[in-house]
Amino acid sequence: NAKRSGRAQWRLFDATMHSQAMTRLILEEEIRTALLQGDFVVHYQPIVALADRSIVGYEALVRWQHPERGLLVPAEFLPIAEDSGLIVGIGSAVLDQVCAVLAEHPDAPGPISVNVSAVELACDDWSERFLATLRRYRVEPSRIIVEVTETAVLSLTTHTIASLRAVRDLGAGLHVDDFGTGFSSIALLRDLPVTGLKLDASFVSNLDAGVHDANTLASGLAALVTHLGLTGVAEGIETEVQAEALTRQGWQHGQGYLFGRPAAWASRTG
Numbered sequence: 001n002a003k004r005s006g007r008a009q010w011r012l013f014d015a016t017m018h019s020q021a022m023t024r025l026i027l028e029e030e031i032r033t034a035l036l037q038g039d040f041v042v043h044y045q046p047i048v049a050l051a052d053r054s055i056v057g058y059e060a061l062v063r064w065q066h067p068e069r070g071l072l073v074p075a076e077f078l079p080i081a082e083d084s085g086l087i088v089g090i091g092s093a094v095l096d097q098v099c100a101v102l103a104e105h106p107d108a109p110g111p112i113s114v115n116v117s118a119v120e121l122a123c124d125d126w127s128e129r130f131l132a133t134l135r136r137y138r139v140e141p142s143r144i145i146v147e148v149t150e151t152a153v154l155s156l157t158t159h160t161i162a163s164l165r166a167v168r169d170l171g172a173g174l175h176v177d178d179f180g181t182g183f184s185s186i187a188l189l190r191d192l193p194v195t196g197l198k199l200d201a202s203f204v205s206n207l208d209a210g211v212h213d214a215n216t217l218a219s220g221l222a223a224l225v226t227h228l229g230l231t232g233v234a235e236g237i238e239t240e241v242q243a244e245a246l247t248r249q250g251w252q253h254g255q256g257y258l259f260g261r262p263a264a265w266a267s268r269t270g
Ligand code: C2E
Pocket: 045, 060, 061, 062, 073, 074, 075, 078, 087, 091, 094, 115, 116, 117, 147, 177, 178, 235, 236, 237, 238, 255, 256, 257, 258, 262
């Protein structure tokens, strides 16, 4: 009897594995189709100066306009897009749309920040293609900020450092995203031509919960950012209490639902 239920369990396990692999394959195929059909769209979230709440730029955030499932956020497709390498195509689609917006709106307030994943940076020709797209739209590199996560930076090689330096040398900004969640924080500021740091939202959400360490860490990091002459951006600001605390601590820029949600360029608010 035990033997029989063991076999049944194995069959069940096997079936689950099989269906997970199928789901993955279907999703990969759907991403390929979506790239061909232009179903990846970009939403823009304002970044503001905390001092007066004026808009100093936007972050480009990819969305998948799925024909049946509606608008999907990155959490639903980025992991598979990265594993399969399809993120490279998604990244070019995003940069294309961002450059089109910048070319069409020469007076848009501030630069647009674009997320670039470690998989993209690992491509031999990432910086060449990136700069070629900007040239094609006649967009000044200084109107773009590249955001790389601290975790992505952990896997940097001499090649990726050279690629990031190439776009920096032409005037693009370079911000370390989700700062404070990785491990390489301090050494990376020495090795990379970084222009700014984005304080991870997890620090911000603890601020009005009165978590003492959250305050100490956020103000310590603000001091570091200021001393290094970098731009400090605090992410995920949802309340006035958080905005006031971060301003007091010396954070220069802020981003979050309090100031504006990500939205299509035409329907953006804030
Ligand atoms: P991220 O770069 O750290 O972007 C900030 C995320 O926080 C976004 O999630 C944004 O919608 C969300 N957010 C902004 N303000 C608030 C707030 O006040 N409260 C809360 N709870 N969330 C807020 P989203 O759009 O789902 O993107 C998730 C992540 O996916 C991004 O994190 C980024 O790492 C990645 N991503 C987004 N677009 C792209 C892209 O075009 N290329 C690549 N490689 N990665 C992307």
